[in-house]
Amino acid sequence: MVGQNGAGKTTFARVAAGLVRPDAGSLDIDGRPLRLGRVAGARAAGVELVHQSFALPPSFTVAEALEFGAGGGIGLYGRRQLLRRCRERLAALDLDVDPRRRIRDLPVEAQQGVEIARALVTDAKLLILDEPTAVLPPSGIEALFERIRGLRRHGVTVILILHKIREVLAVADTVSVLRGGRLVAGPIPREGADEAGIAQMIIGGAEVASADGDDTAALVGARQVGSAGARGTREEPPPAAREAVLSLASVSTAKEPEEPALDRVSLSVAPGEIVGVAGVQGNGQRTLVKTIAGLADAVDGDIRLGGSRANRASPAQRRALGLRVIPFERNSEGLSLTSALWENWSVRELMRRPLLSLVDPAALRRQCDKSLKAWGVHYAHAAQNAGALSGGNAQKVILAREIDADARLIIAAQPARGLDIGATAFVWSALREAAGRGCGVLLISSDLDELFDISDRLVVMLSGGIAGTFAPPYDLAAVGRAMTGASA
Amino acid sequence: MTEFHEFMVAILRSGTPLVYVTMAGVIAQRAGVWHLGLEGVMIIGACATILGIVLTGSFPAAIAIACVLCVAASVLLWFVIEKLGANPIIAGLGLTGLGIGGTALAVQALFGSLAAVTAPFGVPRLGEAFGSYGALSIFVLMMPFVVWGMWVLLRRTRFGLRLAAAGEHPLAARSVGTDPGRTRLIALASGGVLCAIGGAELAAGGLTIFAQNMTAGRGFMSFAAVIFGAGHPIAAAFAAMFFSLVGVAGIRLQLLFGASIPHDVLLSLPYLATILGVWISGRMRGGAKAATEASELRDY
Numbered sequence: 001m002v003g004q005n006g007a008g009k010t011t012f013a014r015v016a017a018g019l020v021r022p023d024a025g026s027l028d029i030d031g032r033p034l035r036l037g038r039v040a041g042a043r044a045a046g047v048e049l050v051h052q053s054f055a056l057p058p059s060f061t062v063a064e065a066l067e068f069g070a071g072g073g074i075g076l077y078g079r080r081q082l083l084r085r086c087r088e089r090l091a092a093l094d095l096d097v098d099p100r101r102r103i104r105d106l107p108v109e110a111q112q113g114v115e116i117a118r119a120l121v122t123d124a125k126l127l128i129l130d131e132p133t134a135v136l137p138p139s140g141i142e143a144l145f146e147r148i149r150g151l152r153r154h155g156v157t158v159i160l161i162l163h164k165i166r167e168v169l170a171v172a173d174t175v176s177v178l179r180g181g182r183l184v185a186g187p188i189p190r191e192g193a194d195e196a197g198i199a200q201m202i203i204g205g206a207e208v209a210s211a212d213g214d215d216t217a218a219l220v221g222a223r224q225v226g227s228a229g230a231r232g233t234r235e236e237p238p239p240a241a242r243e244a245v246l247s248l249a250s251v252s253t254a255k256e257p258e259e260p261a262l263d264r265v266s267l268s269v270a271p272g273e274i275v276g277v278a279g280v281q282g283n284g285q286r287t288l289v290k291t292i293a294g295l296a297d298a299v300d301g302d303i304r305l306g307g308s309r310a311n312r313a314s315p316a317q318r319r320a321l322g323l324r325v326i327p328f329e330r331n332s333e334g335l336s337l338t339s340a341l342w343e344n345w346s347v348r349e350l351m352r353r354p355l356l357s358l359v360d361p362a363a364l365r366r367q368c369d370k371s372l373k374a375w376g377v378h379y380a381h382a383a384q385n386a387g388a389l390s391g392g393n394a395q396k397v398i399l400a401r402e403i404d405a406d407a408r409l410i411i412a413a414q415p416a417r418g419l420d421i422g423a424t425a426f427v428w429s430a431l432r433e434a435a436g437r438g439c440g441v442l443l444i445s446s447d448l449d450e451l452f453d454i455s456d457r458l459v460v461m462l463s464g465g466i467a468g469t470f471a472p473p474y475d476l477a478a479v480g481r482a483m484t485g486a487s488a
Numbered sequence: 489m490t491e492f493h494e495f496m497v498a499i500l501r502s503g504t505p506l507v508y509v510t511m512a513g514v515i516a517q518r519a520g521v522w523h524l525g526l527e528g529v530m531i532i533g534a535c536a537t538i539l540g541i542v543l544t545g546s547f548p549a550a551i552a553i554a555c556v557l558c559v560a561a562s563v564l565l566w567f568v569i570e571k572l573g574a575n576p577i578i579a580g581l582g583l584t585g586l587g588i589g590g591t592a593l594a595v596q597a598l599f600g601s602l603a604a605v606t607a608p609f610g611v612p613r614l615g616e617a618f619g620s621y622g623a624l625s626i627f628v629l630m631m632p633f634v635v636w637g638m639w640v641l642l643r644r645t646r647f648g649l650r651l652a653a654a655g656e657h658p659l660a661a662r663s664v665g666t667d668p669g670r671t672r673l674i675a676l677a678s679g680g681v682l683c684a685i686g687g688a689e690l691a692a693g694g695l696t697i698f699a700q701n702m703t704a705g706r707g708f709m710s711f712a713a714v715i716f717g718a719g720h721p722i723a724a725a726f727a728a729m730f731f732s733l734v735g736v737a738g739i740r741l742q743l744l745f746g747a748s749i750p751h752d753v754l755l756s757l758p759y760l761a762t763i764l765g766v767w768i769s770g771r772m773r774g775g776a777k778a779a780t781e782a783s784e785l786r787d788y
Contacts, residue, residue, distance in 0.1 A: 019662060040665035055660035057653045068649035069664035075646025 001161045001186075002168055003178035004202055004220070004421045006391075009161045010052065012178065013128045016159075017049035018042035029126065043071075046125030050132065054115045058104035062086060062097050062114050070121050093117050093147070108135045108280070109143070116147070120156075127151065128159045133167055134446070137280050138480035145171040164221025164449070165198050177201040195222045203421055215428065218453035219421050243307045244268040245322065245409040245440035246292065251301035253291055260284045260464035262291060264301070267459060267466065269409060269440035274431065276455030277444040280483055284464035285444045286328060289413050292442070293325045294318050306408050316351045322408025326398055326415050328444075330391065334398045337387030341379060341397060342368035344386050348401050375400040376426075392423030399427065403434050410434055413444045428454055448479065493620035495736065500621075501694045503732030504628045505530070506710050508686030510728040511638050512679030513714035514721050518642055519675035520655030520668070523714075524580030525565050527707025528587025529680060533558045533687020535591035538698035539598065541607040550692075554684040561587065562680035563673065570669045584707065592700045604699035610692030625693040627685055634682070638721040651675060686710075709762050716765040727765060734761040 003009050014020040016027065021037025028034065029045040056065045063086035067077065086099040095113045103111060112132060119127055129148075133141045148158050148171060162168050168175050175193055176186025184201050199220045216222075247268040255261045262284055269275045279285055290296035292303065294315040303310050305321040313321070327333035335344050342361075345368040350359065365382045372379060377396045379389060386394060395415065403410060412431055416424040432454065435441050445451050451458055458470040460482040468482035509530050516523035533554045540550025561583060568579045596602055611625035618624070642648035654661040654668035661668045690706065691698045709731055717724025738757035741749075 017663070018665075038665075039662060043665055049663060051659070051663065055657060055663045057656040057660055059656060060649070060652070064649055067646055068653050068660075070646060076640070077644060077646070079644075 001159060001176050001178060002163060002165060002198065002202060002220075003184075004163060005418055006180075006420045007178040007202075008181040009163075009178055010130055011181070013049055013130045013159070013161055016042065016126075016128060017047055019049070043122060046123070047128070048119035048122065048124035048126070049128045050112070050115050050119050050130065052130040052132075052134065054111050056103045056111065056115055056118065058102070060103050061100055062090075062103065062106070063099040065103055065114055066090075066099075066118050066121055069118050089117055089121065093120070094150075108282075109140045112136070112144070113147075120151075124156060126157045126159065128161070130161045131163065132160065133162060133164070135281060137483045138448075138476060139484055139486070141167065163202075165195050165202070166221050168198075169193065169195070179204050198222075214453055215425055218449040219424060221449050244270050244304070245306050246442065247302075247304045248292075249302040249304075251291060251298045251303060253287055253296050253298055256287045256290065256296060259287045262287050262298075263463070263465040265464075265466055266301075267442075269442055271408070271438045271440055272435050274435050274441040274443055274454055274456050276451035276458040277442060277461055278448060278451050278458055278479060278483060279446070279461035279467075281446050283461045285413070285461055287464065288461065289325065289328065289411055289444060292318075292411055293323070293327075319348075319351050322406055324402040324404075324407045324410045326395075326402055326410065326412045328413040330394055330398065330418075331387075335386040335394055338385060340383045341372065341386055341389075342382040344397060345371065345382075345401050348404065371400045372397065392419050392426070395419060395423065395427060399430050403430060403439075407434065407439050409440045409442070411442045411444070414446070415443070416445075416447075416450060424450075448476070452476075490620065495740070497621060497624060498736045498739075499729065499732050500624055500628050502735055503729045504625075504631050504693065505686040505690035506706055506713065506728040506732055507631050507635065507725050508627070508682050508689065509707055509710040510713045510717075510724050511634060511721060512682035512686070513711050514638065514717070514719055514724050515642065515651070515675045515682075516672075516679050517714050517719045518648075518652050518655050519672045520658070521566075521569065521576050521672055521676065522580065522711075523565075523676070523679065524577055524708070524711060525561070525583030525587075526580075526683060526710050527703055527705065528580075528584035529558050529561050529565075529683035530687045530690070530707045530710075531587045531591050531701070531703045532561055533684035534691035534702060535594060535687070535698050536684070537688035538605050538607045538691050538696070539594065541609065541692065541696075542605060543598075545608075547609070547612065547692075551684065551688055554688055555681050558684035558687070559677050559680035562676040562683070566673050566676045570672060588701055588703075591698075595698070595700070602700060604697050607692060607696040607698075610694075610696040611688060623694075625689060627689045627693060635721055635725045642721055705759070709758065712762040712766050716762075716769045718769065730765070731758050731761055734758045 001009055001012065011020060015022050015036075018034075018037055018039040018041060026033050027036060029047060032045070034045055035041040060068065063082050066086050066089055067075070067082055083099050090097055090099065093113065093116065095110075095117060097106065097110050097114060103114065106114065112135065116127070116129075132144055136144060148160065151158055160168070160172060169190060172190060174187035174189050175198065176188070177184040177198060179202065199216060199222050202220050203216070248265050250264045250266050251262055252264055253262045259282060265288065267275070277285060277288065287296060291298055294313060298311055305313070305318060305323055308321065310318055310321065331337055342365040346359075346364040349364060349367070368382050372382070375396050377389075377393050377400065379393065386397065389397065410431065415427045415431070419427065428450075431441050431443065443451065443455060452474045456472075458474060458479065459466050460468045460470070460479060462483065462485050467485065468479070470479055509526050512529070513523050513526050536554035536557045537550050540553040541547060544550060544553075565579055565583050568574045569576045592602060595605055599605060611627055614622050614624050614626060614629060616622050642651065650661060650664070650666045651671050653664070654666055654671040658668040661671065687703070691702065710728060713724050713727035713731060716727035735758035738754045742751050742754040
């Protein structure tokens with residue numbers, strides 16, 4: 001099952017699993033109608049769902065996580081009996097995990113394996129995996145597909161929800177396309193499926209006027225882009241003689257909660273350059289952004305912004321030096337959803353002023369209106385809450401605030417996550433335009449297609465350090481090895 | 489030796505009500521409710537037991553009334569949190585106010601005065617066979633079994649795992665067909681029964697008297713024991729007994745040093761120990777972050 005963000009893939013999965021009760025229609029499993037909106041009924045019929053962001057309590061041990069979903073009543077168990085049962089189930093799936101470890105301590109691949117094992121505890125006949133590849137490095141994706149082929153041999157029907165055509169064609173027997181909550185086509189047998197046709201069905205009409213051919217391919221993951229050489233759109237490569245807008249020299253930090261510390265990271269971004277940061281989530285990307293933004297202290301090394309040392313500079317001082325940040329979490333770090341649009345937007349003006357200077361709300365509102373209109377944000381009025389905007393529009397508000405004439409360096413952390421194809425293309429073109437004006441851009445993403453498409457250079461983060469630097473044409477296998485720390 | 493036995497009797501007598509109420513807090517905590525209404529439910533249990541004995545003249549009838557009222561109060565809390573979407577902490581504090589004020593009002597309405605109500609008898613005693621401990625109530629003897637049973641239920645049954653899942657990761661619970669709301673209802677209602685026993689033991693275990701505001705913060709102390717014990721039944725029970733030990737020791741010290749140390753200082757010992765205990769357990773588990781994370785996970 002493929003489709004872009006917001007096409008209704010997750011809703012489809014939740015309806016099938018009984019988590020969402022549909023307003024109309026019926027659902028048959030093995031020719032027998034299912035009571036709608038009841039998880040217990042769906043599970044009894046053999047339907048199991050593995051969520052996109054896994055649904056296992058982080059404090060549970062692996063054994064407990066497998067047990068809590070098993071059927072039956074009160075279910076008294078002994079410790080040893082539980083471990084034995086758990087080992088049998090893990091062995092049946094070829095999973096090598098210690099049943100006594102806690103879920104929160106496991107790497108994502110193992111968590112996903114445990115969640116699949118959890119789903120199979122009740123002998124599921126139909127397993128739905130919601131975007132299982134989004135969290136995995138390339139090697140993990142291949143291992144997952146191998147596991148899925150194994151399940152198919154055992155007679156389990158698997159519905160894979162993906163948004164990359166390449167992955168679908170690698171593993172699926174048939175493909176169905178969802179767009180805007182409707183089934184556009186399918187099931188199409190794999191033999192009869194062609195990439196271009198499916199890509200067109202996923203995107204629909206002329207929604208992506210601004211995107212060029214490579215962008216379209218990257219957006220739907222049809223094929224790996226970036227291998228055809230560097231993008232020729234920019235006039236000249238940024239001259240190395242010009243001073244870097246950002247340079248980190250051997251920067252280390254203290255440990256952040258749930259993120260590794262930076263470990264002697266050296267990195268520089270030249271004016272007009274887009275540097276991509278790849279890596280499996282949780283390898284220090286958040287710490288990197290916090291350190292550059294001034295929200296985490298560097299205990300060692302040098303941070304330079306536009307040539308001046310900024311180790312001790314406050315976020316406001318860094319902003320004055322031209323630093324702009326598009327943070328990871330749009331709804332909690334990027335915007336205050338319960339504040340008005342103009343209040344959100346005016347932060348950029350207020351940060352420049354002393355604490356006690358007077359503000360003129362009417363003037364700010366006018367400026368905000370002008371800026372949001374220029375960025376094509378769809379909104380009713382500047383006083384409405386930011387929470388009322390869709391993901392794409394909310395991201396545009398952040399772009400309007402962060403990308404101004406004084407920007408020298410833009411840190412874009414997962415700027416396109418959760419956006420539909422049109423909005424994603426808009427974000428990419430905004431970043432390219434900023435780079436074209438001479439801004440440095442540091443793009444952090446977990447989507448290799450995105451990075452390969454728009455980065456001039458790519459660094460890979462692993463356990464808080466830089467595990468490799470790549471230049472186009474990018475080699476997927478080499479980048480993947482750097483992401484997982486496998487030796488070449 | 490008798491000195492030691494007296495000390496133990498005092499600790500058990502003051503610690504048992506705390507342990508029962510702590511168990512109610514533990515099961516609520518694991519189901520994802522920060523139960524700050526413990527104080528209120530406990531005082532309803534205490535009041536209902538004494539009034540029940542006075543009015544019906546039968547202990548079983550009195551404890552049954554206490555259980556029904558405490559379960560009703562807990563279900564009310566659940567309804568306000570789950571169905572009306574109230575903040576659990578505010579709702580819990582509100583229930584505490586309701587319990588303290590409501591019991592005073594009930595006494596006033598029934599007896600026409602706010603004076604303490606004395607019952608002719610209390611919880612059945614253990615009796616001669618237990619020697620120095622014979623004066624303790626049967627609830628004291630029951631207490632270790634209840635704690636052990638709570639441990640089995642929460643840590644060794646699938647039901648306990650689902651309850652914990654409902655508290656920690658509601659989507660995970662829903663994905664295996666468990667309704668987190670209903671699970672919380674079960675947790676709070678069974679906590680009501682435990683609070684009723686705790687309240688009954690407080691008012692009718694050693695004494696046979698109900699006075700206004702007689703719980704005097706014991707519900708909050710139980711909540712502190714839940715946090716101190718990280719939501720683990722046995723650890724929380726030990727935490728509650730520790731608070732009781734500090735309290736009894738405070739009274740003993742008062743007898744010994746009453747002349748040289750202001751008695752307010754000694755009386756405040758259990759409360760100081762509570763603060764210290766929660767602080768220590770917080771340090772051991774990475775500060776306030778662990779606590780906020782637990783509540784963050786409730787959103788889905």
